[in-house]
Structure formats: structure tokens, C-alpha cells
Amino acid sequence: MSIxxxxxxxxxxxxxxxxxxxxxxxxxxxxxxxxxTVTKVPKTPEFMRGVINLRGSVVPVLDMRLKFGLTRTExxxxxxxxxxxxxxxxxxxxxxxxxxxxxxxxDLEPDQVxxxxxxxxxxxxxxxxxxxxxDDHFIILLDIDKVFSSEELAxxxxxxxxxxxMAGNG
Numbered sequence: 371m372s373i374x375x376x377x378x379x380x381x382x383x384x385x386x387x388x389x390x391x392x393x394x395x396x397x398x399x400x401x402x403x404x405x406x407t408v409t410k411v412p413k414t415p416e417f418m419r420g421v422i423n424l425r426g427s428v429v430p431v432l433d434m435r436l437k438f439g440l441t442r443t444e445x446x447x448x449x450x451x452x453x454x455x456x457x458x459x460x461x462x463x464x465x466x467x468x469x470x471x472x473x474x475x476x477d478l479e480p481d482q483v484x485x486x487x488x489x490x491x492x493x494x495x496x497x498x499x500x501x502x503x504x505d506d507h508f509i510i511l512l513d514i515d516k517v518f519s520s521e522e523l524a525x526x527x528x529x530x531x532x533x534x535x536m537a538g539n540g
Contacts, residue, residue, distance in 0.1 A: 382502065384473040384509060385452060387435050387443075391473065392510045393502060398454045400464065402472055405449040419443075419468055422451070429453065431466035432518065443468050457515045465518075478502045483511065 382393035383402075408420035408431050417436035421428045431451055435443045443449060448471035456463050486498040497516040502509040 380477050380479070381475060382478060382509070382511065383452070383475050385434075385469040386471045386473060387438060387469060388440055390510065391507070392434075392469075392512055393478075394452070394454065394512055394514050396475055398456065398514050400453040400455055403451045403453060403466070405445050405451060405468070408468075422466060424453065424464075424466075427464070429464055429466050431468055433468045434517075435468075435470070437517065443470060446470070448472075454514050456518070467514075476504070478504070478511075 381396040383396050383399050384391050384393045386392075403422075403424075406422055408422055410420040411418065411430075414420075417433050419431045419433045421430050423429075433443050435441060449468070450472055451466040451468055452472065453464060453466050456465060482503045484501045484503065486495050486500055488495070497513050499511040499513040502511050
């Protein structure tokens, strides 16, 4: 990915998973919610914690810690759900990303961004847009459209209307 395409986005929302700081382009972020009751949906991947009712819409909630190979997110006073819009095969989908805490929105200039590291063919890093440098620390800049595969999002968003309605009411 070229530096030019990385730096199209200059404003990022940072969040924490364990000790690591990640960032999403603010253009993908719809809102930030306190962690609320999540209705578990049977036969979904472990990282899909369930669904929430967001003003009448059913939104799948995906645990970012589990997705990145960490332990399950535990509820604390700082735990929250970042509601993001992702592009899935040309269609937009709304998902909730469960994170340990949200930190801040900040600007990154092009000279503060490095390309994503190349870690060989075994590790998939296509969801990393780049590495932001800030105060001698790196922030992992995520391409939220690539964090979850279309198959995973299809599972998360693939429930029938009736199943979603039942889950949203449960």
C-alpha cells in the first residue's frame, strides 16, 4: 500500500486492546457506546459476541481482542463498543467493535506514518494500513474494511430478518 493511500486519512480514533494502541479512520466511526447487554447468537464464531439493538436496528458486536488472538474482552468501566461502517463487497454494513477503551481523536501528518511491516507470508497483515508514530510510540492503523473477511461479516450479518428480530428482542 502506498504512503499516499495511507495518508488519505488524517484523523484517527485510538483505542486500546491490552497494552497495544490501535487506530481507525474517523470516517468509518459512527458512534461510541458504553458496553451494554449483548444478546448471544447461537452457532456464530467466538469473536462474534452477539447483537445489540441500536435504535431499532440489530447490530452485530465483534470482540476485537478475540479477533486479534487475545483473551476475551472483560467488562470494565472503560469497555465500549465502537460502531463502525465497513464496506463488504461494495455494500456498507454497520458493526460494533468491542474494545478495552477508547482514547482520543487525533491528527497524523503523512511524515508520521510508516507502511505496514512485511512479516512474511504466514502472517496476514493486510488489515494494517500503516504504523503511526506519536511520542516515540507506534499506533497500529487499521483498515477496518479488511479486519474481518467477507465470510466472517456474512456470518455476522447473515442472520435472517426473523433471527435478528428474535435476537434483538431477547
